[in-house]
Amino acid sequence: MGGNKRGRTQRRHFRQGRENVWKKPRASPSPSEAAQTQWEPLVTQNLVFEQYYKEQGIIPDEEWDEFISILQKPLPAAFRINSSGQFSDDILSQLENEFLASLNAEDVGGNVVEHIRPLPWYPAKLAWHLNFSRMQLRKNQTLERIHEFLKQENEIGNITRQEAVSMVPPLFLDVQSHHYVLDMCAAPGSKTFQLLEMIHKSDKLAFLPKGMVIANDADVQRCNLLIHQTKRMCSANLLVTNHEAQNFPSCRCKNNGMLTQTTNETEDKGSGRLEMNEDTHAESITELLFDRILCDVPCSGDGTIRKAPDIWKKWNAGLGNGVHRLQVQIAMRGVALLKVGGKLVYSTCSMNPVEDEAVVGEVLRQSGGSIELLDVSAEFPELKRRPGLKSWKVRDKGKWLTSHRQVDKHRKTTIVPSMFPSGKSWKDNSMSDATQDCKKTEIEMEPKVTNGSDKNMEEKSVNNDMPCEGCGYTGKHSNDGNTISELAEVPLDVNDAEDEEVEAEAEVSSLPLERCMRIIPHDQDTGAFFIAVFQ
Numbered sequence: 001m002g003g004n005k006r007g008r009t010q011r012r013h014f015r016q017g018r019e020n021v022w023k024k025p026r027a028s029p030s031p032s033e034a035a036q037t038q039w040e041p042l043v044t045q046n047l048v049f050e051q052y053y054k055e056q057g058i059i060p061d062e063e064w065d066e067f068i069s070i071l072q073k074p075l076p077a078a079f080r081i082n083s084s085g086q087f088s089d090d091i092l093s094q095l096e097n098e099f100l101a102s103l104n105a106e107d108v109g110g111n112v113v114e115h116i117r118p119l120p121w122y123p124a125k126l127a128w129h130l131n132f133s134r135m136q137l138r139k140n141q142t143l144e145r146i147h148e149f150l151k152q153e154n155e156i157g158n159i160t161r162q163e164a165v166s167m168v169p170p171l172f173l174d175v176q177s178h179h180y181v182l183d184m185c186a187a188p189g190s191k192t193f194q195l196l197e198m199i200h201k202s203d204k205l206a207f208l209p210k211g212m213v214i215a216n217d218a219d220v221q222r223c224n225l226l227i228h229q230t231k232r233m234c235s236a237n238l239l240v241t242n243h244e245a246q247n248f249p250s251c252r253c254k255n256n257g258m259l260t261q262t263t264n265e266t267e268d269k270g271s272g273r274l275e276m277n278e279d280t281h282a283e284s285i286t287e288l289l290f291d292r293i294l295c296d297v298p299c300s301g302d303g304t305i306r307k308a309p310d311i312w313k314k315w316n317a318g319l320g321n322g323v324h325r326l327q328v329q330i331a332m333r334g335v336a337l338l339k340v341g342g343k344l345v346y347s348t349c350s351m352n353p354v355e356d357e358a359v360v361g362e363v364l365r366q367s368g369g370s371i372e373l374l375d376v377s378a379e380f381p382e383l384k385r386r387p388g389l390k391s392w393k394v395r396d397k398g399k400w401l402t403s404h405r406q407v408d409k410h411r412k413t414t415i416v417p418s419m420f421p422s423g424k425s426w427k428d429n430s431m432s433d434a435t436q437d438c439k440k441t442e443i444e445m446e447p448k449v450t451n452g453s454d455k456n457m458e459e460k461s462v463n464n465d466m467p468c469e470g471c472g473y474t475g476k477h478s479n480d481g482n483t484i485s486e487l488a489e490v491p492l493d494v495n496d497a498e499d500e501e502v503e504a505e506a507e508v509s510s511l512p513l514e515r516c517m518r519i520i521p522h523d524q525d526t527g528a529f530f531i532a533v534f535q
């Protein structure tokens, strides 16, 4: 396609709101290459994805077309006003008095078209939805003023641009200014910023909160993003750490609030990155447990498909299967670090029950009744959400499985029992195979050599490097040595896969998984998210 024709086509698609349609095959070609570059239509269809989600029954048949069609549209932009910022009232009044009037217009029929509006479920009109995608905001001249406003206020920390559904998990944590909060998988940090706002929120002038946020991420480069994002808050109540969340260290807390990491005498004494004070007196030290924990775990990320349409091409059921065990391990470490009476939110930006309800079910089983899955259906009633599933299927190598008994012998260590609804409560099944697997992995992981001197460990680490599709993470995911490429299915022809399906009775979980929530894109023009709240 020649340059001018390409430009015209792009402009036409842009006017039609179809900016996802064209994409350059390479990231940054030289100018001469760019002139000859062919533009390729961006795929926004994947039959394996459609078949998977149809089978899981998350979306009723009559809503299916609406669901798929919204997934193919770009995601509208959204942002939050910093609730602890001193200019929050001014920003709100500018939005209400200036931008509402200038952007919302009447259509030919006299109906008001709402291009900008507060999100009805977010408290105090502090979060807003814009009926334009990020690209439209960047490219459309009539939107220049609001775009400039958002850019400037974002830079100085008065607002944060954040996907609407990503704002939900911190809301359910009910964070108070005295809370110790752990954000286990925090980068790039939009939810950390929200948690910090909650800590700093007060009517008093020059208020210094008693609580703090520890924001952790396993990927050191993403920790940089996290620092860049949160420094806009100028908070002294934030600590950024770089650990695998499933091995997050136990910390000790002096009565005066100073932290010190529990060190292993025989190993690397004094090298712990959390350590702040070596002069410890046993009588004044307690183990630091957290009032609030956010486990926004690495996931296959298909709930962000509107924002990241590349997922259409890459998606397969193996991605969710590949991160399930790591998700359980991270959530279980969170449970171990939670104060009695504290709250933990488990969330993913994936719609896949293997990463969602299956993990919640296994956490309930492994916790042996010490934690409760809270019914939060009465909170934030304006937020449209669907209850969690009690029944789902697992797909492996083109087969639909409804019970672990159906898993091929050689796949049994990859497709673990906890991926299934199982229909058992923890009392019937106090230590499932998966628990034992996790315990085994923990022991294997124990000698965390950091000085690089143990050759065996180095080899192990290489084997454990698993790219996380949803998050772009390519660090070490402790697991059973499988890489995602081993776990991932080669997308099959849908009809071939159907031939291999195994008929079996569906398992139904007896756990109260309906208390989980799934936010579905076509309910309120958003991305998708899954959230469960534990106490």
Ligand SMILES: C[S@@+](CC[C@H](N)C(=O)[O-])C[C@H]1O[C@@H](n2cnc3c(N)ncnc32)[C@H](O)[C@@H]1O
Pocket: 166, 184, 185, 186, 187, 188, 189, 190, 191, 192, 216, 217, 218, 219, 222, 243, 244, 245, 246, 296, 297, 298, 299, 326, 349, 468, 471, 473, 476, 477, 478
């Ligand atoms: C879904 S993203 C988190 C998004 C973040 N909560 C936010 O709102 O901006 C998941 C994050 O988990 C990190 N991650 C992956 N494996 C991890 C692990 N084992 N421990 C801790 N973090 C991990 C990734 O680097 C990624 O930044």
